[in-house]
Amino acid sequence: MISKNLARDVLNIALQTGGDFAEIYLEENISNSISLDNGKVEMVNSGITYGAGIRILNKLQSVYGYTNDISRKGLEKLAKTLSASYEGQPLFKVTNINKVRVPHKHKPQIKYSDISVQEKIERMKSASNIMQNYDPRIARTMVSFADNTKKVVIFNSEGKQFSDIRTRGRIYMTAIASKEGAIETSGVGPGAQKGMEFFDQELDLKELATEVAKTALIMLDAKECPSGKMPVIIGNGFGGVIFHEACGHPLEASSVGRGLSIFSGKQGQKIASDLVSAVDDGTIEGAWGSGNIDDEGNKTQRTLLIKNGILNDYMVDNFSGRRMGRSGNGCARRQSYRYEPTSRMSNTFILPGKSTPEEIIKATKFGLYAKSLGGGSVNPTTGDFNFACTEAYIVKDGKIAYPVKGATLIGSGKDVLTRVDMVGNDLKRAQGMCGASSGSIPVDVGQPTIRLSEMTVGGRGGVIKQ
Amino acid sequence: MNYNKYFELAEEEGIESLELYIVKRYNLSISLFQGQIDSFTNADTYTIAIRGIYHGKMGYAYSEKNDRTTPQYLIDQVKENAKVIDNDEVPNIFKGSEKYFKKNVYNPTIVKIPTETKIALLKEIENGIKNSDSRITESTVSYEESIEEIELLNSYGLKLKNKSNYVVIYADAVANDNGEIRNSYDFRIFTNFNDIDPDAIIKKAVQNTLSQFGGKPCASGKYKAVLSPKVTASLLGFFLTNVEAEQIQKNTSLLKDKLNQLICSKKVTIQENPLTKNAFFRYFDDEGVATYNKKIVEKGVLKTYLYNLTTAAKDNVSSTGNGYKSSAIGKVGIGTVNIVLKPGRKTEEELFAKVIDGIYITDVQGLHAGMNPKSGNFSLQAAGYLIKNGKKADAVSLITIAGNLFTLFKEVKDVASNLELQPNSISTPSILIKKLAISGL
Structure with a gap:
């Protein structure tokens, strides 16, 4: 998200008052969420969170700051503001930054970006219907689905650069059962650092939906x-x-x-x-x-x-x-x-x-x-x-x-x-x-x-x- | 910033109406541990959340990235996300209220106070707490300053802005008496730096911690009880979710069909005062509707449900100015600002005297787990003090209080005068409850 040269310059500004360690953490997170209420699509939201956090350590002290402005101007300003918390001379300078390669183990097989909103909604509606039709005392059902893909890049004053991509998906199913004067809620929320294959191959959404409705009713009648x-x-x-x-x-x-x-x-x-x-x-x-x-x-x-x-x-x-x-x-x-x-x-x-x-x-x-x-x-x-x-x-x-x-x-x-x-x-x-x-x-x-x-x-x- | 680009694009893309909701925030937080700055955070953030009506349905999108590509990305997302909506809600972008009660609540002096002064204040509090008693072993104190600017613009030309700021002082203390460890914490909110009284904060932190020594479970049974302002505010917050019109319309509130009926004890009057000039002041809600002060419950009688535009349209009434998002990027739901449980005349001590023998609950834990706001049933870990001979007596800990919110607010026998503003923007005094089930020994 930023160049090695910019990272090096920002780290050196951060270290200019005697900090013994500095770090830049950058993140771009693309999220999508869908929510169903009583089987109807109520809201679909998507967006980007994006920004950088800078941390400077000095023995047992830490200063931290963050901003959405990851331009050279924005990052240098933040590093300068933070370094003003310490008083002293620089202990060392960062000259080179090298990428540290770490194997990526948690990759989605079926990417969420390859699945249309409509396809996700179909799966959610099926779960919602199962809960709703389970018993007339099921008064309301809610199903939501959220996925996100987060890119992380970290630079630190040891001259290291790390990166990771984390893709997660999660479905929540909630059933509310009611009879005169009593309301009970039951829900589950399975998720994984996997793609759509988790929901299609590993989970049995129908069985889960049945369980949720059943539990809400058990609790409705419980002493x-x-x-x-x-x-x-x-x-x-x-x-x-x-x-x-x-x-x-x-x-x-x-x-x-x-x-x-x-x-x-x-x-x-x-x-x-x-x-x-x-x-x-x-x-x-x-x-x-x-x-x-x-x-x-x-x-x-x-x-x-x-x-x-x-x-x-x-x-x-x-x-x-x-x-x-x-x-x-x-x-x-x-x-x-x-x-x-x-x-x-x-x-x-x-x-x-x-x-x-x-x-x-x-x-x-x-x-x-x-x-x-x-x-x-x-x-x-x-x-x-x-x-x-x-x-x-x-x-x-x-x-x-x-x-x-x-x-x-x-x-x-x-x-x-x-x-x-x-x-x-x-x-x-x-x-x-x-x-x-x-x-x-x-x-x-x-x-x-x-x-x-x-x-x-x-x-x-x-x-x-x- | 020039936001015309968004409205131009929306028109080109066939979006019927569009709303921009922009939040800018500045945060400074400093925390001290063992006399040293343990953490120092300085932050500037910007979020733009937009929603628009496309083919009669509402689409949402947001971004913290703000470059040349942002307007097109957001407009595209709004269209995509609106397309699949299939509920029967009538979406609404608001044309504007007749009158807005704008006030200037921003205090520009706080941000100008040098950081050194803020740190010195924390050191004073930490030293004060630690030197008050030899049993106090640790204390963490922190200062959090926040400036928030909310701007709402829409394609009907509505343009509203509110800027506010506040300081939160947090202080906790840990004490050890021959191996018995106790702790307590307290938050206080200020809108004026000079209002911060270090001695009062020190005194409360120390008292709250030391007075817990010897605390143990009391006998199980039904007790007459006084609930502290903090505890009352927590319970009231959950209770009030049941007057939200969305819960009523979706059959998930036990207060359905209870308008103008007695739902609480006659001692209970609950107001919403968004126009009170404090850290939480709002003169427009998150849909641009002008807010106003109102009674929700008057002498036990439910006077109104709380509406946003969508739920109001369904019931054919006007929005009560309670359309709030849970965060900048969320859907507009229903919320409140500055809830007040109207105080009575007696002091807290006078309530103890009235109880004679009972319990004073000052702390509840596990609210997100042990509270079912829909059925009203709760079972919560609690701590406090016995009330003996009309006075606060021995410390009690590790008990559970169990009951039902709807019953509890019906059984309020008295309301004290000690109104306190809590960080959830609810102000309540202590209340006296006829009976509370305690599970202890």
Whole structure:
């Protein structure tokens, strides 16, 4: 998007007041989105986001700026404004810039630009019809489809140039069921760093649509969940959001490096039950959270975070790594040029164990089976978390007894993993958008079915008496 | 900038009417950690979002790239995207309101204050927090300054512009008492640099953190409850999505057919005051309709639904000036600016006295997960304090509050006088609720 010569000149302006590292991140992102409401095309939008971010580091300090004006004038002005934050003489100059070649693993087979809007709409309408016709109590359906192709170019003061192209597509299906005085919503949102082949060959959109409608109806008829302490079985796939929020975020160097995480200084120590091993893997081909390089230009990696209950490693970006006396491991990410990169998750999940999901339910005398979770939140300092169940059942005498709604799971990241007493063999990943200081980024969460010996469950169905 | 090119191209290409929505933003943010500048961001951005009616349907497109090719690219996209629309919405580009209540809310002095002064202010706050108590271990404070200019132009010659700016001060504190770790954070919004009172910010951050020590779950049961302004504002924001005309028309609001009926306690009056001169002031919405102050709920009675042009046309009424986009590039939906829950006369302490024994909720977590704004059911992690003998007492943490929004606003027994403006542009005082289900021990 800009020449090597311009990049070199801008980097040298950035370094003129003693910065020890400078970086230019450029991005052009072409997005398309379609939304259907009750089977009718409601909106189609397309556009370009485009700009550059410049970062200058000086030991543990960082300054960042961004602009849409990537002309020589615009970039030089930004570099000058930012460098005025430091006082000093240049430590070195950038003379040469060389391209670092990284193999591109995540290429779409059928490009979105080769598919017409009408063809995408046909697939969406079919999913919408299935949901709508499933039952008269389905009051409203919404389907949206979004794809984007993002070109990224990074230049840094080590004289390196990196580039990546990331193509993603995602479909959301939502069904709203209602009967007098009650409304329940259910939805799914599968996506990948792949082209149209993901939707046509890997997913069964019809089956997914049926599932969504079915779940909305189950929840419409569900009783209010009772509250109290009980064993909790968490379903595979999006159930992994609990690990993502309560344990994944505290393993990011952005909080670990500042000593603000519950897991700061715990490397090599036991933080989970022996049954738990977990990874962050940015290398999985075509996965929603993968990348060829991270947003600092480092190659993505598979990092073993927890090994048989022992904290093995953190997710580290180069800048946070300075506080920890080490370099990054390919985990620097950002939503766009408007965000300074920091350590973030990519595809993060608990590894499979030996039990079958049936065995786990069979071994539970009384408890909650949280089959699917909504989002959740966690306090990074204390580790306290809260998650809502979007589909849940009471388990009695080793069998699924009845569905419950309004269930929330409450606990703390400090000890939740120590309570895992069964791990299933049915690992599955699911897609989400993760929001944090460097913006909203695509990530996979995941896990097999797991059981926690005890957890606090919140709900409106009265306090449980066993 | 000259935008005539867009209108000329639109006419050549057979676009019936066209609207340009241009947002220019400047941001400065500085954050301090351990006395050092931890992050410093300076940004200038420009977004042009356009929409136009082609063959009776609306097409949308946007760009942050702004060169010679941009107008043609955007016009082409509008046509392409309009072609496939097949819903029965009647699109509308607005000809203009009779009268606009324009005010100048931009404060030019903030941007001229030297960066050093802004950094010195942060250092003062950070030092103040850290030196207040030996148990405080860390504090992060940040300064965020934002200037936003929104310009709306359309092919009917409508030309509107609003420029506003504000400063947000964020302060958090982490404290450790023999291994028990507590933290709190607070945002405050200012439109005048001189209004920033470092001592007040320090005091609140320290108090909010230290007062949580010893917090543990309380017994489960039904409690009389006081909700803090922050908590009330969060719940009110979700409640109000149900008065949006789009939800009513699409049968996804339980407030359908409730106009002029009692939907809240008589203690509850909810206004929308977009013309209040503050950081959120808007005199036109994102379709160019003039905004005005209005009562949404008056003494518990629902007075109006909130409309944009499309939903208003469907119900054969006028837009209430609530056509807002969730971001510059989105579809015009329905939104509000400066919601106010009308304060009462009692202080918060007087509400505690009225409760005698109950709970004071100051924090809720997990709103995006534990809140179902359509059914109104919520189950949220919460923290706060017990109320004993009419006074704020022991800290409570890791409990869940559960209930239903529609019931909760019907069961408001009293409203305090401590009105506070929250970052979501909702101002509310504390409220007293007849009963709230708590799940704790």
